Amino acid sequence: MKIHLLLVSLIGVLTACANSDSVSPGTGIGGSTARFTISGNTLYMVSNTALQTYDITESSNPKKGAKTSLGFGVETIFPYRNNLFIGTQTGMYIYDISQPNSPKQVSLYSHILSCDPVVAQGNYAYVTLRTGTNCRNQSVTANSLDVIDISNVSNPKLLKSYQMTNPRGLGADSSLLFVGEGDYGLRVMDISNPLDVKELEYFYNTKTYDVIPTRKRLIVTGPTGIYQYSYADFSQLKLLSQIPVQP
């Protein structure tokens, strides 16, 4: 009886531990405008001009690794499969990270003169081009979403370009692409056919800098608040909450 009770309470304690354990092993998810990202046991960071790696096999003891020069105007980093997609003001670099601590350049897609980030899904990369005062390259006059075919990562090809208003961060999940339009709101696009990307919804009042789509939930940051939407129903986003930002 005593042993039985002990066992029950032990199980109780163990379950309690598992429940209260707020932090699980593994990594989280950042937005498309991030300059830090983790892939496996490596932390990748981009400065304005370089890619720096840190070995974080032992999480609490990061060790400085290789540094790769990237030219100027480096803005964002996005890991996908065995590659890093690096958005710069002059183009999109693709690096192979099969050997995590020695990234190797696979290609540079320099047809774009961009000011913003890149995400990838399936055989496609999605890049936003934005005009803006912080872009050194003042020749950018277009605001667009470019779909790039990366089925051959060593030879990325522009598939199609779509007109946007002032796009910033973006995020993809299966057939949905969420595009932050800064002060001009949030767009929800259907990307099931990359040659015919269609707008499903447009929230003009949700000023959006960046997005994180995860587990059918979209987290949106912007100057007026942090919004959370459910996209369990792909055809219609449902606002769950808003954390206000002080004006």
Next chain:
Amino acid sequence: MHRLFSALLLTMGCFLLDGCDRYYAPPPPSKGDTYRPVYAAYSDIRTIQNLSPQPLKNVGKIYVKDNYLYINEEGNGIHIFDNRNPEKPVQVAFIGILGNQELAIKDSILYADNVTDLVALNIANPLNVRLVKRIENAFDYPAYPLATNVRFECADPARGAVIHWEKADVENPQCYR
């Protein structure tokens, strides 16, 4: 003699045109926004603070892990929200990290930039975040503001670390980018 004269003329011309130290950069704008660095002492930037929840003001990058939402307050630190119920996120704490812009998390360790340093923080208990490693000078000294084609008061490392660039009237700014 003739050759020496040509060389002299060329050198003089160079000084006259002031082209030697400007490389091929475009000329600095004579008007437009000017910026001034805001400094903090190196000892102050190297203090990580556990603070009570703070209002969100200038939100930057966001990061999601497990049931928590981490929101960067540009140049100041990270807001932590308990997001178990996304219909009602609960603000838990604020980690004061001067100069902070970026973050990423593996296991219970959060990596963040802290002006010139990279810090690794144990966030297993959001109310008691602990510094587990600091790598000094992982990043370049912040010598210029983010905006381009602007003039600014040159940053002086002897006065501390630049934690912020404020738009301000600067008389005859000597730096630009």
